[in-house]
Amino acid sequence: MNGTNLIKIALRALANNKLRGFLTMLGIIIGVASVITMLAIGQGSKKSIQEQISEMGSNMIMIQPGADIRGGVRQDASAMETLKLQDYKDIVNETRYLAAISPSVNSSGQIIYSSNNAPTTVYGISSEYLEIRRYKIEEGDMFSEQDIQSAAKVCVVGKTVIDNLFKNGENPIGKVIRFNKIPFRIIGTLESKGYNSMGMDQDDLILAPYTTIQKRVLAITHLQGLTCSATKEEYTDLAIDEISEILRRNHKLKQTDDDDFTIRSQQELSSMLTSTTDLMTVLLAAVAGISLLVGGIGIMNIMYVSVTERTREIGLRMSIGAKGRDILAQFLIESVLISVTGGLIGVLLGIGASLLVNGIARFPIYIQPWSVFLSFAVCTLTGIFFGWYPAKKAAQLDPIEAIRYE
Amino acid sequence: MNQAFITDKREIIRLEGITRNFQVGEEVVHALRGVSFAINEGEFVTIMGSSGSGKSTLLNTLGCLDTPSEGEYFLDGIPVRTMGKNARATLRNRKIGFVFQSYNLLPKTTAIENVELPLMYNSAYSATERRKKAIESLIAVGLGDRLNHKSNQMSGGQMQRVAIARALVNSPAVILADEATGNLDTRTSSEILVLFQKLHAEGRTIIFVTHNPEISHYTSRNIQLKDGRVINDTYNNNILSAAEALAKLPKNDD
Ligand SMILES: Nc1ncnc2c1ncn2[C@@H]1O[C@H](COP(=O)(O)OP(=O)(O)O)[C@@H](O)[C@H]1O
Ligand SMILES: [Mg+2]
Numbered sequence: 286m287n288g289t290n291l292i293k294i295a296l297r298a299l300a301n302n303k304l305r306g307f308l309t310m311l312g313i314i315i316g317v318a319s320v321i322t323m324l325a326i327g328q329g330s331k332k333s334i335q336e337q338i339s340e341m342g343s344n345m346i347m348i349q350p351g352a353d354i355r356g357g358v359r360q361d362a363s364a365m366e367t368l369k370l371q372d373y374k375d376i377v378n379e380t381r382y383l384a385a386i387s388p389s390v391n392s393s394g395q396i397i398y399s400s401n402n403a404p405t406t407v408y409g410i411s412s413e414y415l416e417i418r419r420y421k422i423e424e425g426d427m428f429s430e431q432d433i434q435s436a437a438k439v440c441v442v443g444k445t446v447i448d449n450l451f452k453n454g455e456n457p458i459g460k461v462i463r464f465n466k467i468p469f470r471i472i473g474t475l476e477s478k479g480y481n482s483m484g485m486d487q488d489d490l491i492l493a494p495y496t497t498i499q500k501r502v503l504a505i506t507h508l509q510g511l512t513c514s515a516t517k518e519e520y521t522d523l524a525i526d527e528i529s530e531i532l533r534r535n536h537k538l539k540q541t542d543d544d545d546f547t548i549r550s551q552q553e554l555s556s557m558l559t560s561t562t563d564l565m566t567v568l569l570a571a572v573a574g575i576s577l578l579v580g581g582i583g584i585m586n587i588m589y590v591s592v593t594e595r596t597r598e599i600g601l602r603m604s605i606g607a608k609g610r611d612i613l614a615q616f617l618i619e620s621v622l623i624s625v626t627g628g629l630i631g632v633l634l635g636i637g638a639s640l641l642v643n644g645i646a647r648f649p650i651y652i653q654p655w656s657v658f659l660s661f662a663v664c665t666l667t668g669i670f671f672g673w674y675p676a677k678k679a680a681q682l683d684p685i686e687a688i689r690y691e
Numbered sequence: 692m693n694q695a696f697i698t699d700k701r702e703i704i705r706l707e708g709i710t711r712n713f714q715v716g717e718e719v720v721h722a723l724r725g726v727s728f729a730i731n732e733g734e735f736v737t738i739m740g741s742s743g744s745g746k747s748t749l750l751n752t753l754g755c756l757d758t759p760s761e762g763e764y765f766l767d768g769i770p771v772r773t774m775g776k777n778a779r780a781t782l783r784n785r786k787i788g789f790v791f792q793s794y795n796l797l798p799k800t801t802a803i804e805n806v807e808l809p810l811m812y813n814s815a816y817s818a819t820e821r822r823k824k825a826i827e828s829l830i831a832v833g834l835g836d837r838l839n840h841k842s843n844q845m846s847g848g849q850m851q852r853v854a855i856a857r858a859l860v861n862s863p864a865v866i867l868a869d870e871a872t873g874n875l876d877t878r879t880s881s882e883i884l885v886l887f888q889k890l891h892a893e894g895r896t897i898i899f900v901t902h903n904p905e906i907s908h909y910t911s912r913n914i915q916l917k918d919g920r921v922i923n924d925t926y927n928n929n930i931l932s933a934a935e936a937l938a939k940l941p942k943n944d945d
Contacts, residue, residue, distance in 0.1 A: 301799050597795055602812075605784060606781060606783050606809055606812040608780045
């Protein structure tokens with residue numbers, strides 16, 4: 286018997302029992318819809334975290350002095366003095382995989398302009414920092430190489446700082462503000478970046494030449510950190526290896542010595558933060574998957590009932606020439622039709638529910654095409670898997686007994 | 692008995708020493724103990740016997756549903772005993788038309804769809820050919836006006852006619868009827884017998900298994916079974932007309 290005939294027969298059998306078919310489908314519909322919705326919510330929050338992290342900078346690599354946390358208490362990175370200016374210069378000269386690199390020395394404190402003051406952080410950096418952290422100058426200019434050489438008392442300020450200090454809409458460019466009693470002349474302002482995913486205000490900062498902060502604010506010669514940007518995301522690991530090699534050489538570390546610095550990449554940070562949402566996604570999808578399994582068992586149950594109920598029909602079909610495989614195919618197609626139709630409705634319902642979650646609860650969602658295909662494939666497999674045993678049982682019936690079954 | 696008349700006809704069925712044993716626990720039940728006969732094209736044969744005599748077992752053998760323990764069975768010249776399951780299914784599909792006591796129509800399904808069913812399992816037929824054949828068969832059994840009636844909207848007699856149409860649709864070598872009038876009242880039984888006689892007159896080969904001795908008067912040959920053996924095999928020289936018998940029956944009360 287050919288496929289079209291088999292599908293016709295299966296459709297007719299389903300049409301004879303519409304309500305039962307629908308109820309059987311319901312399990313699959315709910316299962317698939319919840320898988321799709323759960324994945325959409327999980328992937329949505331993951332994506333939003335990833336987007337916010339990528340806004341932080343491009344292919345960022347962060348180097349800090351001191352070893353990684355290992356069992357015991359970690360020393361405050363700012364207290365470690367292992368990272369030197371020479372390290373910075375060697376990395377600039379020797380690496381092939383870095384697009385930009387900036388030293389960093391920071392200081393927090395009160396910033397004052399006339400009668401206004403506010404707490405903030407001053408970042409001592411080089412001009413490449415803008416590129417790494419994706420900051421843009423809105424008005425004025427970034428400080429120059431010359432300013433760095435001369436440890437000039439100039440700075441570029443973020444929007445929050447401006448709002449805190451210049452209440453009556455004064456133009457901040459050219460104004461002199463004080464940090465730790467040291468006067469800084471504002472030469473530029475930054476475009477606003479807003480809050481990041483961890484709720485940090487990315488506009489509450491002041492950028493100044495790192496030499497100025499080293500000499501005039503902190504009175505140190507070492508660096509608190511280095512911030513870099515790999516030329517390409519794929520090169521991040523290569524860049525890390527290279528930096529690590531340079532630093533170990535400069536610090537004269539022996540083969541057996543542990544690193545006296547820590548290198549972290551933005552990728553790492555991203556995967557660290559998204560691991561929670563990944564776990565959540567897996568758990569949600571697992572729960573949803575269980576309901577799909579229950580739906581599959583429902584199919585098996587109904588198919589068993591159907592085979593028993595239709596024993597005489599099976600006997601008749603066999604006596605007029607149906608082979609075992611025709612009967613097997615008939616019932617298998619029936620269960621696959623139930624599961625695939627259920628899957629189709631489930632996918633639509635799941636997409637609808639996801640959009641609803643997004644629209645009403647303002648939750649970020651992301652429906653990945655693969656999750657739709659996967660649910661669909663799982664449905665078909667569910668139909669085949671759970672339809673197999675009842676169909677096999679039908680195919681193995683003895684026509685002599687089946688035809689006289691009461 | 693006209694020997695010349697019989698021998699120039701094609702042999703449709705040939706049984707040679709058929710036995711069928713069933714193992715029931717420790718015991719062996721001998722349902723058939725050496726059955727031999729031949730049936731030619733165009734014969735209308737009743738197979739009779741009391742309950743337990745082996746009628747059903749013989750019918751299952753003739754219908755290629757069961758394989759004998761010993762002996763040879765040739766259907767339209769084809770040796771059946773050595774065939775596999777699938778080959779027998781195909782053979783049933785091409786050579787045999789079954790009519791069962793309890794009709795065995797598909798529920799909620801129209802007459803045409805029921806009659807088409809055997810042809811669904813024969814890929815040589817297209818959907819249009821199938822439909823055409825089904826309609827021809829239904830007309831042949833007098834249901835030309837009920838093509839699209841569903842099985843649950845029909846009387847017992849009509850359902851059995853649909854079942855007969857289904858048995859005819861593949862132009863089988865032999866029609867096997869198993870107590871085909873067993874569930875019907877006297878009048879409807881006679882009507883069905885009239886139909887079988889008509890099919891016989893058209894040259895079809897029919898084997899009618901029954902425990903009702905009446906029926907043998909309307910058929911051309913009578914084979915009697917007892918304890919798994921043929922105890923009587925006679926040709927009927929005086930076939931009664933079922934149509935006449937039907938005319939003599941009192942009209943239906945209801
Ligand atoms: N599947 C079977 N298993 C065991 N014994 C069987 C089986 N089928 C038939 N028999 C036995 O074979 C004998 C003939 O049965 P059957 O062919 O059904 O006779 P009938 O149809 O004439 O009543 C009976 O004794 C019956 O019990
Ligand atoms: Mg019987």
